[in-house]
Structures are given as C-alpha cells and as structure tokens.
Amino acid sequence: MAAWWSRTPNANIGIPTGAASGVVVVDVDVHGPQDGRAAFERATNAGLVDGAGLLVRTPTGGAHVYFPVTPGREQRSWQAATAGVDFRGDGGYIIAPPSRRIIDDHVRRYEVADIAAHSVGAVDAARLRDFLDPRPVAPPRANSGSTDVDSERLAAWVAGRGEGERNRGLFWAACRLAENGVRPSDALDALGAAAQSAGLGDREITTTVRSAYRATQPSSEATSDGRTQSAVPWFGRSAGPPSAAFGRPAL
Numbered sequence: 001m002a003a004w005w006s007r008t009p010n011a012n013i014g015i016p017t018g019a020a021s022g023v024v025v026v027d028v029d030v031h032g033p034q035d036g037r038a039a040f041e042r043a044t045n046a047g048l049v050d051g052a053g054l055l056v057r058t059p060t061g062g063a064h065v066y067f068p069v070t071p072g073r074e075q076r077s078w079q080a081a082t083a084g085v086d087f088r089g090d091g092g093y094i095i096a097p098p099s100r101r102i103i104d105d106h107v108r109r110y111e112v113a114d115i116a117a118h119s120v121g122a123v124d125a126a127r128l129r130d131f132l133d134p135r136p137v138a139p140p141r142a143n144s145g146s147t148d149v150d151s152e153r154l155a156a157w158v159a160g161r162g163e164g165e166r167n168r169g170l171f172w173a174a175c176r177l178a179e180n181g182v183r184p185s186d187a188l189d190a191l192g193a194a195a196q197s198a199g200l201g202d203r204e205i206t207t208t209v210r211s212a213y214r215a216t217q218p219s220s221e222a223t224s225d226g227r228t229q230s231a232v233p234w235f236g237r238s239a240g241p242p243s244a245a246f247g248r249p250a251l
Contacts, residue, residue: 012099017077018090023066024075024123025094026052027086030062036084037062039132043085048128051121059101059108064094070122078125080133081162087125135172151177151186155194166198167208174212184213 005011015021026049028036040063043049054066069075069089077092088094097110135157154173161169170191177187187209195205 013096014093015096017088017092017094018075019069020090022069024069024125025088025092026065026067026123026128027088027094028063028065029084029086030058030060034084039080039083039085040065043128043131046131048131049123051123053116053120054112055114056097057111057113059103059110063113064110067123068120070125075125077164078129079162079164080129081165082160083132085132087129089125151182151190155191158191159194159197161198163199166195166200167204169198170195170200170205170208171212171215174209175216178213178216184209187213 015023017024026040028040030037040049049065049067051067052065053068056064056066058064075087075089077087077089079086095110097112100107100109102108154176158166158169158173173191174187177190178184182190188206191209192202192205195208196202200208
C-alpha cells in the first residue's frame with residue numbers, strides 16, 4: 001500500500017460496499033437532468049433512512065449516505081433510475097473522501113458533511129427500493145377483459161428501467177403476465193418493444209421472457225409415447241425468429 005500511494009499520491013479512494021467493508025451506501029445522484037434529492041427527502045420523511053451514520057457530499061451536489069450492513073443478510077446493489085437513487089451493497093463500491101473529480105475545469109471533492117451523533121442502524125434496502133421505485137400492480141386474469149391495459153402499464157414500467165435493472169424488471173413483468181394466463185407470444189408482443197427501448201437486444205429479451213415462463217409454469221409435460229415436450233407454446237402466433245414476434249422483419 002505504501003508503494004502504491006508513493007507512485008500515485010493523488011489517486012482516488014474506493015471502498016467495496018457490503019459485507020466486505022461492513023457498510024452499505026444510499027447514493028443520491030445529481031447529474032444532468034437526474035436529481036435524486038427529492039426522492040431521498042420523501043424516503044427521509046417516511047422514516048426509511050433514519051439509521052444513517054455518515055453523510056458525504058459528492059462533487060456533483062449529490063450525497064452518499066452510509067449505513068452499517070444488515071448482519072447475516074446479503075444486500076445486493078440496485079438502481080432506482082427514475083428516482084435518481086442507487087444502493088451500493090454487496091458487489092458494489094463507492095468513492096470515498098477526500099477523493100476528487102475535475103468538473104468544468106474545477107476540482108470538486110467528496111467531503112464529509114455530517115457524522116451522526118445518534119446510534120446508527122441498518123437500512124431496509126428492499127423496502128427502500130419498493131418505496132422509491134414501486135412496481136405496477138399485477139394485471140388481472142386474462143379473461144377479465146382488462147389485460148391489454150395492464151400489459152401497457154407493465155410495458156411502460158419496463159421501458160423506464162435503467163442499466164442494472166433492465167433484465168430484472170423484464171423478468172418480473174413477464175412473470176406477472178405468465179401468472180395471469182397470458183401466452184408467451186403475447187408477452188413478447190407486449191413487452192418486447194419496451195425492453196428494446198430500455199436497451200436490451202432481441203436475444204436477451206427472448207431469453208429473459210422464456211426464463212420467466214419457466215419459473216412460473218411447468219417446464220415440460222409427458223406425451224402419450226413417454227417423450228417430453230415444452231409446456232410453454234413459444235411463438236404460438238409466429239413461426240419466425242424472436243424479431244418477428246416484435247412486429248419487425250426477420251433478419
């Protein structure tokens with residue numbers, strides 16, 4: 001470490017978050033049109049971030065809010081992109097004071113803004129995420145007559161997922177459609193374009209939706225001669241490749 005610092009004395013400092021360091025961090029992002037301060041204030045008023053032990057101001061005007069890890073529980077990193085708030089847990093890292101960045105030709109530092117005088121406590125990351133980025137209500141059964149409307153709501157939600165949460169969001173939405181009797185081909189039609197606009201490719205979309213249907217429905221069933229076949233009728237309305245199911249010509 002001494003040799004490393006002697007070679008690069010101006011290097012920034014990174015801290016792995018989660019069990020590796022004993023801390024997790026709520027990252028309130030302020031960058032361009034993204035501003036998570038209002039969302040974090042709502043979470044504060046709701047009592048979801050009361051146990052914070054350290055507040056660091058970031059160079060862009062945001063904040064890193066430090067909490068102790070929850071003992072015995074894995075807390076993976078996640079993003080609530082529409083709220084402008086990220087969670088840095090297991091598998092993530094954070095840049096720590098007195099690191100600095102050059103912004104508009106000015107040096108901006110990560111600075112400690114507040115240290116808690118009270119006892120600190122863990123943050124319920126799952127509850128915080130549900131508060132900041134609530135998932136849409138699952139659609140009713142397909143025979144209720146309102147599936148199309150709810151599918152559109154799910155699609156709009158999928159389209160708004162940011163990097164790091166696109167696959168997970170598509171998987172969740174596809175599971176909801178599967179649980180409510182929507183055919184796989186219809187699920188691809190309903191969610192495919194939205195997932196594309198979020199940044200996923202055709203193959204990734206198809207794989208994720210397939211996985212969702214396998215997770216919610218039996219993967220195979222026996223035929224009369226003892227062989228097995230898929231219980232999920234993929235591409236029931238289109239014999240073409242995945243791109244055809246999204247209403248585009250096959251490549």
